[in-house]
Amino acid sequence: MMDVARHAGVxxxxxxxxxxxxxxxxxxxxRRIRAAIxxxxxxxxxxxxxLASNRSSVVGLILPSIQNSLFANxxxxxxxxxxxxxxxxxxxxxGYSLAEEEALISMLLxxxxxxxVLHNTRHTARARWLIxxxxxxxxETGNLARQPLDMSVSYSxxxxxxxxxxxxxxxxxxxxxxxxxxTKDNDxxxxxRRGYCAALEEAGLTADPALxxxxxxxxxxxxxxxxxxxxxxxxxxxxxxxxxVLAVGxxxxxxxxxxAVPSRVAIASFDDLDLLQHIVPAVTTIRIPRxxxxxxxxxxxxxxxxxxxxxxxxxxxxxEIIQRQST
Amino acid sequence: MMDVARHAGVxxxxxxxxxxxxxxxxxxxxRRIRAAIxxxxxxxxxxxxxLASNRSSVVGLILPSIQNSLFANxxxxxxxxxxxxxxxxxxxxxGYSLAEEEALISMLLxxxxxxxVLHNTRHTARARWLIxxxxxxxxETGNLARQPLDMSVSYSxxxxxxxxxxxxxxxxxxxxxxxxxxTKDNDxxxxxRRGYCAALEEAGLTADPALxxxxxxxxxxxxxxxxxxxxxxxxxxxxxxxxxVLAVGxxxxxxxxxxAVPSRVAIASFDDLDLLQHIVPAVTTIRIPRxxxxxxxxxxxxxxxxxxxxxxxxxxxxxEIIQRQST
DNA sequence: TTGTACGCGTTATCAG
DNA sequence: CTGATAACGCGTACAA
Numbered sequence: 001m002m003d004v005a006r007h008a009g010v011x012x013x014x015x016x017x018x019x020x021x022x023x024x025x026x027x028x029x030x031r032r033i034r035a036a037i038x039x040x041x042x043x044x045x046x047x048x049x050x051l052a053s054n055r056s057s058v059v060g061l062i063l064p065s066i067q068n069s070l071f072a073n074x075x076x077x078x079x080x081x082x083x084x085x086x087x088x089x090x091x092x093x094x095g096y097s098l099a100e101e102e103a104l105i106s107m108l109l110x111x112x113x114x115x116x117v118l119h120n121t122r123h124t125a126r127a128r129w130l131i132x133x134x135x136x137x138x139x140e141t142g143n144l145a146r147q148p149l150d151m152s153v154s155y156s157x158x159x160x161x162x163x164x165x166x167x168x169x170x171x172x173x174x175x176x177x178x179x180x181x182x183t184k185d186n187d188x189x190x191x192x193r194r195g196y197c198a199a200l201e202e203a204g205l206t207a208d209p210a211l212x213x214x215x216x217x218x219x220x221x222x223x224x225x226x227x228x229x230x231x232x233x234x235x236x237x238x239x240x241x242x243x244x245v246l247a248v249g250x251x252x253x254x255x256x257x258x259x260a261v262p263s264r265v266a267i268a269s270f271d272d273l274d275l276l277q278h279i280v281p282a283v284t285t286i287r288i289p290r291x292x293x294x295x296x297x298x299x300x301x302x303x304x305x306x307x308x309x310x311x312x313x314x315x316x317x318x319x320e321i322i323q324r325q326s327t
Numbered sequence: 328m329m330d331v332a333r334h335a336g337v338x339x340x341x342x343x344x345x346x347x348x349x350x351x352x353x354x355x356x357x358r359r360i361r362a363a364i365x366x367x368x369x370x371x372x373x374x375x376x377x378l379a380s381n382r383s384s385v386v387g388l389i390l391p392s393i394q395n396s397l398f399a400n401x402x403x404x405x406x407x408x409x410x411x412x413x414x415x416x417x418x419x420x421x422g423y424s425l426a427e428e429e430a431l432i433s434m435l436l437x438x439x440x441x442x443x444v445l446h447n448t449r450h451t452a453r454a455r456w457l458i459x460x461x462x463x464x465x466x467e468t469g470n471l472a473r474q475p476l477d478m479s480v481s482y483s484x485x486x487x488x489x490x491x492x493x494x495x496x497x498x499x500x501x502x503x504x505x506x507x508x509x510t511k512d513n514d515x516x517x518x519x520r521r522g523y524c525a526a527l528e529e530a531g532l533t534a535d536p537a538l539x540x541x542x543x544x545x546x547x548x549x550x551x552x553x554x555x556x557x558x559x560x561x562x563x564x565x566x567x568x569x570x571x572v573l574a575v576g577x578x579x580x581x582x583x584x585x586x587a588v589p590s591r592v593a594i595a596s597f598d599d600l601d602l603l604q605h606i607v608p609a610v611t612t613i614r615i616p617r618x619x620x621x622x623x624x625x626x627x628x629x630x631x632x633x634x635x636x637x638x639x640x641x642x643x644x645x646x647e648i649i650q651r652q653s654t
Numbered sequence: 655t656t657g658t659a660c661g662c663g664t665t666a667t668c669a670g
Numbered sequence: 671c672t673g674a675t676a677a678c679g680c681g682t683a684c685a686a
Contacts, residue, residue: 001663011673016665026671041460046437047378048663051678056374058417058438067403069396076394079420088434090385090417093406107415110373111385133368219605245602252605275572275602278546278579328679338657343681353655375679378662 001044007036019044050112057087059115059301060108064096064142064186068217068244070271070290071119074141077294078117085302087114094120098185102127109134115301121145121152122187137304139297143188144316151304151313153297157188160286160319161195161242162202164268167284167321169203173238173266176200177211179225179250181243189214192242192270211236215246222249227257230265238266238327251279251326266327281325289317328371334363346371377439384414386442386628387435391423391469391513395544395571397598397617398446401468404621405444412629414441421447425512429454436461442628448472448479449514464631466624470515471643478631478640480624484515487613487646488522488569489529491595494611494648496530500565500593503527504538506552506577508570516541519569519597538563542573549576554584557592565593565654578606578653593654608652616644 005012010029018025018033025033036042050056059082063071079089090113092104102124108116109130116131119142123131131138131149138150144159145152168176178196183189193212200207213229215221222241226249229236241247247269254261261267261281269276272287296315303309332339337356345352345360352360363369377383386409390398406416417440419431429451435443436457443458446469450458458465458476465477471486472479495503505523508516520539527534540556542548549568553576556563568574574596581588588594588608596603599614623642630636 012664013673014671017672020665024671029671041456043433043457043461044437045378045439045663047374047383047439048678049665051372051374051378051680052663052665054665054678066406067396067399069394069399072394072396072399075418076420079393079418083420088417088419088438090415091406092415093403093410106370110371111415112372112374129368130370134370219601223605248602249605252607255607274546275575278550278576280579280582339680340657341655344656347681351655356655372679375662376681378664379679379681381662381681 001042003040004033004036004042007040008032056112056114058090058111058113059087059117059298060090060092060104060111060113061117062092062094062101062104062108063119064094066091066093069273070244070288073290074119074294074297077291077296078298079294081295081298081302087302096185098122098124098127102130105130109136114305115139117141117297117301118149120187121148122185123149137301139301141293141297143191144314148312148314151300153293153300153313153315153317155288155293155317155319157191158195158198160270160288161192161240162199163195163319164240164270164286164321165196165199166203167323168238168240168266168268168327169199169205171266171327173327174205175211175233175236175238176205177213177229177233177236177239179213179215179222179229179239179241179243179246181217182214189243196240196242215243217244217246219245219249219252222246223253226250226253226265226267230259236265238262238268240268240270242270244271245273245275247283247285248273248275248279251281251283255280261326268327272322277324284324284327285322287320287322289319293317328369330367331360331363331369334367335359383439383441385417385438385440386414386444386625387417387419387431387438387440388444389419389421389428389431389435390446391421393418393420396600397571397615400617401621401624404618404623405625406621408622408625408629414629423512425449425451425454429457432457436463441632442466444468444624444628445476447514448475449512450476464628466628468620468624470518471641475639475641478627480620480627480640480642480644482615482620482644482646484518485522485525487597487615488519488567489526490522490646491567491597491613491648492523492526493530494650495565495567495593495595495654496526496532498593498654500654501532502538502560502563502565503532504540504556504560504563504566506540506542506549506556506566506568506570506573508544509541516570523567523569542570544571544573546572546576546579549573550580553577553580553592553594557586563592565589565595567595567597569597571598572600572602574610574612575600575602575606578608578610582607588653595654599649604651611651611654612649614647614649616646620644
């Protein structure tokens with residue numbers, strides 16, 4: 001930058017200003033500085049800038065898994081908003097481990113990110129301490145937090161699962177199974193099971209624990225869970241797959257075995273993957289506004305960072321049940 | 328850090344060393360420093376560290392689109408390797424635009440990332456200049472570059488598409504259509520078309536330009552392209568969908584219309600999505616080692632960054648044709 | 655093994 | 671509108 005200043009015949013301070021607050025620099029200086037910059041091929045050093053100003057243009061994001069197309073929508077939403085404000089994204093993958101999440105949080109804070117987006121709503125004690133003591137704007141997105149660390153932009157896994165289960169009950173299904181993701185260290189999966197149970201009770205249906213399975217993400221596990229449930233419970237008439245692509249695996253298994261959907265068994269899903277409306281039969285599902293969640297998260301974060309807003313915040317972006325041929 | 332030093336009764340230099348080269352500090356000092364750190368709740372400032380040492384622990388990644396589960400595998404591979412070496416990932420999304428890629432490159436260089444992974448193998452002149460002048464280790468992964476900017480870890484889109492087309496010809500298909508992604512600003516899609524054409528010529532099949540379509544990514548566009556081709560060319564006996572989930576959309580459309588696959592029309596795909604082996608019929612495809620590409624990219628990048636290796640490099644991780652029921 | 659002095663490239667502050 | 675000066679928090683190089 002000093003080189004640029006010399007070439008332009010001004011001080012480095014004027015160069016710095018020309019870059020950040022062009023209005024405060026004369027037309028003439030700006031012109032010469034622009035020329036010098038392109039002549040030298042100068043590239044600002046934002047590390048130094050952030051160190052000096054104690055502000056960075058980086059936001060951290062921690063997901064349970066990068067390999068999940070659902071999260072991709074959220075990332076895109078965040079990324080779109082940040083880019084238009086000159087901010088950038090640093091992504092970490094906690095692998096569904098709270099300890100790893102904590103490590104990533106320290107790392108991101110050490111990089112002095114100016115905001116944090118977390119998918120988890122459960123954290124280690126030290127993770128919570130780091131965030132609160134560091135007074136760093138944080139948004140949790142994976143579930144509507146009852147007690148947000150700071151801000152929350154999400155939907156309620158409990159309410160969504162309950163609504164879908166009641167929807168199935170209203171359509172006349174009397175013995176409804178649930179296949180969820182493993183609940184260990186996963187508050188979202190836990191809330192989904194709670195919503196399912198609450199709905200069964202409200203609908204006056206029996207809640208046989210044997211009807212509620214857990215399955216790792218994947219097509220194959222969804223198929224296995226379906227077969228297991230159908231063969232063990234002859235009167236089972238519907239299964240709600242509350243995670244990822246489990247429902248797709250189940251539908252494909254039905255195609256292979258010639259099981260009619262929904263007459264032999266109805267199938268419902270969580271999250272409106274594009275695929276679910278193209279597959280035969282099209283699958284009843286819950287639409288979660290993933291992209292919108294990313295967008296809003298980034299927006300509230302930026303408002304906080306730029307001082308346009310302050311204080312806790314809890315935004316429920318809701319969900320929508322989409323009835324199709326599979327139920 | 329000075330606070331820590333005071334509390335531990337040592338100089339800040341000793342604290343700095345205790346954090347980075349614990350061996351060079353006495354047992355006693357380390358103990359007291361650890362105590363001071365947890366008492367104060369000290370978090371190192373890596374911005375300052377990187378500025379002083381002129382090294383950063385961040386690697387930049389630029390993808391055409393974050394919303395693409397294929398890239399997710401590559402990201403995961405990169406992320407896994409980086410994490411185990413204490414490095415971290417900064418991700419940008421160029422939206423298939425070369426100009427946007429250039430902007431992201433400047434931004435990442437301004438953040439002083441110590442390495443770059445690019446999916447594109449075409450870049451603007453200024454982008455190339457930035458990378459070469461900045462002497463920053465760079466890996467290109469989206470296609471085997473004939474003239475890599477620096478390093479290349481990939482597979483050949485040309486060879487893969489050619490191999491699959493020849494595979495179809497060997498199985499007896501005589502009129503083979505191609506549906507690729509839009510070739511504008513996309514060197515990978517271009518290479519795939521070239522491979523297809525080369526194979527047709529080599530197999531002595533007619534290369535009717537009307538048989539080679541372009542389609543935006545998506546299930547619906549794949550279905551449309553299939554219908555268009557089949558209805559326009561009664562003698563068409565196979566279609567190769569060289570992109571994304573196009574083939575899945577086509578298979579589902581066949582299910583809906585009752586078109587037998589492969590007897591009425593054979594269908595082949597690019598990239599072994601999990602889905603392709605579960606759908607009915609299971610789809611013949613090319614397996615690209617996406618995760619492995621990410622892993623190796625990060626490895627060669629780290630070798631360069633840590634000085635364990637130098638010089639250009641071009642690693643071809645190949646591909647594999649997987650014959651299933653759809654052809 | 656430990657400490658001192660200095661510099662990394664930028665921005666904040668205040669004076670001109 | 672512009673410039674001088676002092677941080678920002680740490681690492682390098684050398685000295686003790």
